[in-house]
Amino acid sequence: MAHQPPDADALAALAQKMIAVMREEGVPGNIAYDAVNGRILNESTEAIPLGGLIVAWIKAPAGEQDDVISRYVKIHLRGRQEIETWAEARALVLPRVRPEVEHVTWGLRTKLEGGTVPVLPTAPITEHLRGQFGWEVDGAFVPVQAADVERWGVSLDELQDAALENLGRRTPSPTPWLTSPESPGVYRSKWRDGFDATRAVFLRALDVPVMGPLVALATSDSDLFVADSTDEDALFQLGLAGNRALERDMSMVWLWPLLLEGEQRRHWLPAETSGAFAPLSFCAAKHAQLVYGTHGPLLQRVLNAEGLHAPVGEVGIYHTPLGAAATVAAWEDAAPAVVAEADVVDFRRDGRSLGIAPLQRVREVVGHLIEEIPGYPKRFRAHMFPEDWQLTELGISPT
Numbered sequence: 001m002a003h004q005p006p007d008a009d010a011l012a013a014l015a016q017k018m019i020a021v022m023r024e025e026g027v028p029g030n031i032a033y034d035a036v037n038g039r040i041l042n043e044s045t046e047a048i049p050l051g052g053l054i055v056a057w058i059k060a061p062a063g064e065q066d067d068v069i070s071r072y073v074k075i076h077l078r079g080r081q082e083i084e085t086w087a088e089a090r091a092l093v094l095p096r097v098r099p100e101v102e103h104v105t106w107g108l109r110t111k112l113e114g115g116t117v118p119v120l121p122t123a124p125i126t127e128h129l130r131g132q133f134g135w136e137v138d139g140a141f142v143p144v145q146a147a148d149v150e151r152w153g154v155s156l157d158e159l160q161d162a163a164l165e166n167l168g169r170r171t172p173s174p175t176p177w178l179t180s181p182e183s184p185g186v187y188r189s190k191w192r193d194g195f196d197a198t199r200a201v202f203l204r205a206l207d208v209p210v211m212g213p214l215v216a217l218a219t220s221d222s223d224l225f226v227a228d229s230t231d232e233d234a235l236f237q238l239g240l241a242g243n244r245a246l247e248r249d250m251s252m253v254w255l256w257p258l259l260l261e262g263e264q265r266r267h268w269l270p271a272e273t274s275g276a277f278a279p280l281s282f283c284a285a286k287h288a289q290l291v292y293g294t295h296g297p298l299l300q301r302v303l304n305a306e307g308l309h310a311p312v313g314e315v316g317i318y319h320t321p322l323g324a325a326a327t328v329a330a331w332e333d334a335a336p337a338v339v340a341e342a343d344v345v346d347f348r349r350d351g352r353s354l355g356i357a358p359l360q361r362v363r364e365v366v367g368h369l370i371e372e373i374p375g376y377p378k379r380f381r382a383h384m385f386p387e388d389w390q391l392t393e394l395g396i397s398p399t
Contacts, residue, residue, distance in 0.1 A: 022077075197387070313329055338382070
């Protein structure tokens with residue numbers, strides 16, 4: 001399953017529904033859909049981006065889609081609500097785990113729209129996950145900004161302590177877990193309140209009846225799956241559960257398996273000789289593909305806007321003969337070009353593949369043609385496309 005950016009027709013349909021809601025709310029003046037930048041424009045309000053809404057709208061049950069749009073419009077028309085004092089905020093702030101790509105793409109969207117990115121008090125959890133703080137308003141999560149912390153006169157440690165205390169208060173004990181004959185050995189969270197994934201990262205006692213450290217997948221904020229890292233059969237079923245969830249929708253908090261070991265949180269895969277490696281490696285590869293698929297189109301727009309027309313290569317998934325999954329980064333025949341960091345590189349010319357080679361081999365033979373681009377997700381700037389003799393030296397294989 002290849003990840004695709006939101007369909008243009010779906011965005012246009014969503015835009016028309018939003019315009020209708022804005023007129024019902026009495027928004028004056030002209031209201032227009034800016035299809036190039038995916039936003040609603042009106043002279044009496046700030047631009048309303050659709051990128052953060054389209055997935056939630058598509059995923060919502062048919063009977064709730066209109067409510068999703070109405071809440072989103074009302075929040076934007078009302079503007080960002082602030083909490084004035086720490087006395088009030090202390091009982092409301094909560095932690096939340098976000099994919100790192102969400103943090104990065106938010107900055108890219110803001111840059112494209114000519115805005116200023118607010119400073120958020122966030123902290124990296126892993127290379128793919130970031131923690132932030134916020135509070136809930138009408139079912140929406142409002143991130144805490146640095147200006148809020150300054151106004152409240154508190155330290156980041158005080159903010160975190162209060163947020164974790166509030167999360168603990170809204171977490172029932174003992175923890176409820178769902179099991180299914182379809183996935184023996186896999187436990188699914190039962191809270192389903194938008195903070196299930198967050199609990200796996202910030203709470204130390206999850207009350208799961210297993211012997212070893214947990215491995216977790218979070219296919220959405222409210223869908224957390226865990227299994228015993230020492231139980232190969234349970235890990236195999238965890239990988240299958242993640243694959244089934246991906247067949248239903250393409251959202252994620254993290255799909256790269258996360259090992260929860262004491263205070264440590266790190267992305268992890270079992271040994272390649274494990275029977276669980278194949279399904280879990282597919283989850284990890286899908287995580288990478290979704291990250292690059294979300295980030296790539298925005299990066300391409302930024303580069304084009306800056307006059308740097310370097311093609312940003314896509315990322316696909318390649319299945320090895322033994323069934324494991326690996327990521328494949330396209331390197332387009334252009335100078336310059338942007339290439340993702342992946343297990344395998346696919347050299348492409350005029351819309352067709354010339355062959356593939358492992359990234360490690362690419363570094364050894366033509367590493368002088370590429371340089372790493374700072375930032376997340378990891379990419380390389382290719383100054384030149386390899387010459388035919390270099391492709392031969394690489395020993396590229398047909399796809």
